[in-house]
Amino acid sequence: MGIFLVGSLLFPTLSQVYPPLDLDAMLVFYGIVFFLALALAIMLDRRARARTDIQLLKHLFTGLIPIPFILSVALFLNGKLDSKKDLQYHATTVEGRYLMRGIVRGTKRVFVYSWRDGRKYERLAVDADDYDRFQTGDKVNVAVEPGALGIPWFYGVYRAKEIKFNTPPPNTKWESDRPKPEANLPESKPQ
Numbered sequence: 001m002g003i004f005l006v007g008s009l010l011f012p013t014l015s016q017v018y019p020p021l022d023l024d025a026m027l028v029f030y031g032i033v034f035f036l037a038l039a040l041a042i043m044l045d046r047r048a049r050a051r052t053d054i055q056l057l058k059h060l061f062t063g064l065i066p067i068p069f070i071l072s073v074a075l076f077l078n079g080k081l082d083s084k085k086d087l088q089y090h091a092t093t094v095e096g097r098y099l100m101r102g103i104v105r106g107t108k109r110v111f112v113y114s115w116r117d118g119r120k121y122e123r124l125a126v127d128a129d130d131y132d133r134f135q136t137g138d139k140v141n142v143a144v145e146p147g148a149l150g151i152p153w154f155y156g157v158y159r160a161k162e163i164k165f166n167t168p169p170p171n172t173k174w175e176s177d178r179p180k181p182e183a184n185l186p187e188s189k190p191q
Contacts, residue, residue: 001041007067008034012027012030014076017076017079018078018145019153021124021154037064040057044058078151078153079153081148082153088144089141091115092122092141094135094137095121096110096111109123130157134157139160141158142154142156142157
């Protein structure tokens with residue numbers, strides 16, 4: 001169990017080095033794996049004290065031990081082996097921010113309108129400087145790397161005016177510039 005706990009601390013730490021765009025979904029998946037392993041460890045302990053057969057549970061638990069290490073190494077190598085020449089910049093607008101204070105380290109997210117199909121927002125894991133710098137409504141460019149293993153990761157977020165690379169053309173339509181759909185209210189009939 002000690003080795004699994006070390007891997008459990010390693011995964012959230014290394015996931016911040018090259019944060020994938022879908023970090024929240026990955027953390028939820030890993031949380032499920034963690035609590036499944038914890039439940040198996042508790043069941044193993046109870047069955048061992050009752051002197052019943054534990055072979056199947058032991059094999060299942062042993063199979064879960066390398067998962068945090070595999071996921072950690074995969075995320076780290078995905079960013080480390082990625083070449084910087086494939087960097088893509090996406091013009092978007094900050095929709096909101098989220099701050100969750102933690103005992104060791106809190107979570108800071110900036111929500112922007114998504115440029116990917118089928119998504120409305122992107123939740124970007126940012127540091128304290130970026131969190132304080134961007135407010136709702138700010139026009140930003142988000143730099144994204146495709147990832148060496150095919151897991152896109154967040155490279156950085158920049159103000160649209162501060163950008164030193166190819167900015168979007170002047171006729172670029174920002175997500176926040178789109179008119180909001182009006183509610184379809186039923187027409188009232190005169191009586």
